[in-house]
Amino acid sequence: xxxxxxxxxxxxxxxxxxxxxxxxxxxxxxxxxxxxxxxxxxxxxxxxxxxxxxxxxxxxxxxxxxxxxxxxxxxxxxxxxxxxxxxxxxxxxxxxxxxxxxxxxxxxxxxxxxxxxxxxxxxxxxxxxxxxxxxxxxxxxxxxxxxxxxxxxxxxxxxxxxxxxxxxxxxxxxxxxxxxxxxxxxxxxxxxxxxxxxxxxx
Amino acid sequence: xxxxxxxxxxxxxxxxxxxxxxxxxxxxxxxxxxxxxxxxxxxxxxxxxxxxxxxxxxxxxxxxxxxxxxxxxxxxxxxxxxxxxxxxxxxxxxxxxxxxxxxxxxxxxxxxxxxxxxxxxxxxxxxxxxxxxxxxxxxxxxxxxxxxxxxxxxxxxxxxxxxxxxxxxxxxxxxxxxxxxxxxxxxxxxxxxxxxxxxxxxxxxxxxxxxxxxxxx
Numbered sequence: 001x002x003x004x005x006x007x008x009x010x011x012x013x014x015x016x017x018x019x020x021x022x023x024x025x026x027x028x029x030x031x032x033x034x035x036x037x038x039x040x041x042x043x044x045x046x047x048x049x050x051x052x053x054x055x056x057x058x059x060x061x062x063x064x065x066x067x068x069x070x071x072x073x074x075x076x077x078x079x080x081x082x083x084x085x086x087x088x089x090x091x092x093x094x095x096x097x098x099x100x101x102x103x104x105x106x107x108x109x110x111x112x113x114x115x116x117x118x119x120x121x122x123x124x125x126x127x128x129x130x131x132x133x134x135x136x137x138x139x140x141x142x143x144x145x146x147x148x149x150x151x152x153x154x155x156x157x158x159x160x161x162x163x164x165x166x167x168x169x170x171x172x173x174x175x176x177x178x179x180x181x182x183x184x185x186x187x188x189x190x191x192x193x194x195x196x197x198x199x200x201x202x
Numbered sequence: 203x204x205x206x207x208x209x210x211x212x213x214x215x216x217x218x219x220x221x222x223x224x225x226x227x228x229x230x231x232x233x234x235x236x237x238x239x240x241x242x243x244x245x246x247x248x249x250x251x252x253x254x255x256x257x258x259x260x261x262x263x264x265x266x267x268x269x270x271x272x273x274x275x276x277x278x279x280x281x282x283x284x285x286x287x288x289x290x291x292x293x294x295x296x297x298x299x300x301x302x303x304x305x306x307x308x309x310x311x312x313x314x315x316x317x318x319x320x321x322x323x324x325x326x327x328x329x330x331x332x333x334x335x336x337x338x339x340x341x342x343x344x345x346x347x348x349x350x351x352x353x354x355x356x357x358x359x360x361x362x363x364x365x366x367x368x369x370x371x372x373x374x375x376x377x378x379x380x381x382x383x384x385x386x387x388x389x390x391x392x393x394x395x396x397x398x399x400x401x402x403x404x405x406x407x408x409x410x411x412x413x414x415x416x417x418x419x
Contacts, residue, residue, distance in 0.1 A: 050220055078224050082412050087241050089412045092234040099221050136226060138234035138390055139316075139361055 026057035026065065028171060030196030034073045036098070039186045043077070043133060044096045050074035053194055055106065063110045069125055073100045073177075073192060095136040100188065102129045102177070104152060118159045121173075125152040129179040131188055148179035148188065158198060169198040230401050232361075233391035235408045239415065240373070243384040248304035248370060249418050250296045251288060255281060258310040260365075271313040272362070276399055283403055284309060284366055287410040292418035305384070306369045313362045313393060362393040364402065366409065385416065 032051030036044055051074060057067035075098040082091040104127035111120045129148040134141060156173025173194040181187045226232060239245075257280060261271035284307065285295060296303050368385035375382040387409035391401065410416060 050223065074221060074223065076223055087239050088236065090234060090236045091408055091412055093226075093231045095222070095225060097222050134222070136222075139232050139359070139392065 024059045026055075026059070026067070026198050028055045028057070028196055028198040029053070030055075030171075030173075030194035032071060032073055033193045033195075034075055034177075034190045035193075036075045036190040038189050040075060040098060040188045040190050044075040044098050045077045045079075046075065048073065048075045051192065053192075053196070057106070057108065065106075065108045065110070067106045067108070069102070069104045069106045069127075071100075071102045071104075071192070073102075073190065074098070075100070075190065090137075092137050097132075097134045097136075098188070099132040099134075100129055100177070100179070100190070101131075102150065102152070103127050104150070116160050116162075118157055120155070120157045122155045123153070123173075125154065125175070126150065129177070129188070131179060131185070133185070144185060146183045146185045148182040148185075150177060150179035152177045152192075156194065171196060171198050229392040229394035230397065233389070233401055233405055235405050235412065236388045236390075237409055237413050238383075238386045238388075239413065240382070240384040243370070243373070245384070245416050246418055247372075248293070250294045250301070250303045251305045251307050251368075252296055252298035252303040253281065253285065253307040253309065257281065257364075258308070260310050260312040261314075263310075272311045273313075276402055279399055280311075280364065280402055280406065281309060283406045287406060291410065291416050304370070304372075306371070308367045308369065309364065310367075311362065311364045313360060315358060315360050317358045360393040361390060362398075364389045364405075366406070385413065387413075 030053040032053050034048045034051055036046075036048075051072060053069065053071035055067055055069040057065040059065045077096045078093065079096070080091075080093050082089055084090075102125075104125035106123055106125040108121045108123035111122075112118070127150065129150045130145070131148060132143065132145050134143045152175050154173050154175035156171055158169045158171040161168040161170060171194070175192045175194065177188075177190050177192055179188040257272070257274065257277040259267075259270050259272050259274075261267040262269070288295070288307065298306070364387075366387040366389075367383040369381045370384045371381075373382055373384055387406075389402070389405045389409060391405075
């Protein structure tokens with residue numbers, strides 16, 4: 001219920017258009033859902049509705065932008081299982097969490113014209129991920145914090161809400177996050193689905 | 203516009219409280235069952251056992267406490283459950299005073315009170331007089347530093363553990379003064395809530411369920 005309320009509030013935030021002109025700036029705020037894959041899925045399998053993102057884009061032409069992206073994803077799983085190591089078997093309820101914070105530089109290319117129509121875009125983000133992995137079992141907690149270098153290709157679409165260049169824009173994107181192995185922690189990956197609002201600032 | 207950004211900040215604040223969703227909310231969720239078995243132990247070689255009819259309080263027996271640390275109200279229940287599980291696996295209980303058993307099963311328990319101290323607190327009014335700060339810390343006896351932080355918070359919780367050991371006298375111990383168990387179950391959890399008896403019963407069942415090598419055939 002709380003998630004739905006927060007999601008509704010995010011989507012109701014007034015904003016302005018999908019930026020499309022040279023010199024324009026884009027500020028976007030998104031609600032991010034995430035689906036862990038590979039190593040991350042083995043650790044915390046559940047589809048997550050917890051995540052937030054913010055990004056700034058500076059247009060370098062009618063169809064190109066560069067920018068900065070900040071995001072936070074929470075993935076978790078509650079599992080009751082027996083773990084065995086040699087002659088030891090341990091059974092208990094495990095609460096596993098991944099909190100992934102990313103600071104990424106971004107580049108985007110936009111398709112279509114900038115006449116106030118919907119515009120699809122593709123982008124590539126790269127930078128650092130700070131990933132906190134935690135397991136609560138019994139009365140004990142094990143935590144691991146690591147910095148990773150990572151890449152995040154994405155595609156999405158921005159839909160102006162006023163049908164003008166300067167209008168408000170709803171946008172959504174699908175992004176594959178890949179944080180390379182670091183400090184003994186295997187690579188982490190997940191697919192993020194952004195739903196949010198972009199506002200253009202002069 | 204300021205209201206808009208205030209709302210965005212509020213949303214971030216709301217989300218930031220959700221780093222660890224679905225955390226433990228009942229004492230039973232803290233229960234852990236661990237079992238250990240000796241490598242190469244032949245459990246089928248043993249068919250009979252005996253078990254003392256009391257649960258030993260390790261805290262008292264080892265001298266950590268002056269008085270009993272455990273509530274013995276569940277002793278009979280625990281011993282009966284262990285006996286039932288062993289019978290189900292084919293082991294026969296004998297009286298060691300008349301018949302030498304193949305192994306001995308010992309049940310013990312301990313309760314531990316734990317305390318955690320959280321966060322900082324306005325320590326300066328209490329400890330600012332101490333001369334030990336001089337020369338090593340950025341504070342001194344005349345310092346006006348004051349930290350209006352949260353008061354110290356002390357949380358306490360009690361954990362309990364039950365141990366079930368299986369001793370085979372035919373196994374030569376590494377240390378001649380100590381018996382070496384060929385199988386050990388350790389059950390641990392928060393000692394809170396009204397359903398401790400049910401939790402003990404379930405966890406003893408789990409201890410034997412995750413030890414399928416315990417059988418006589």
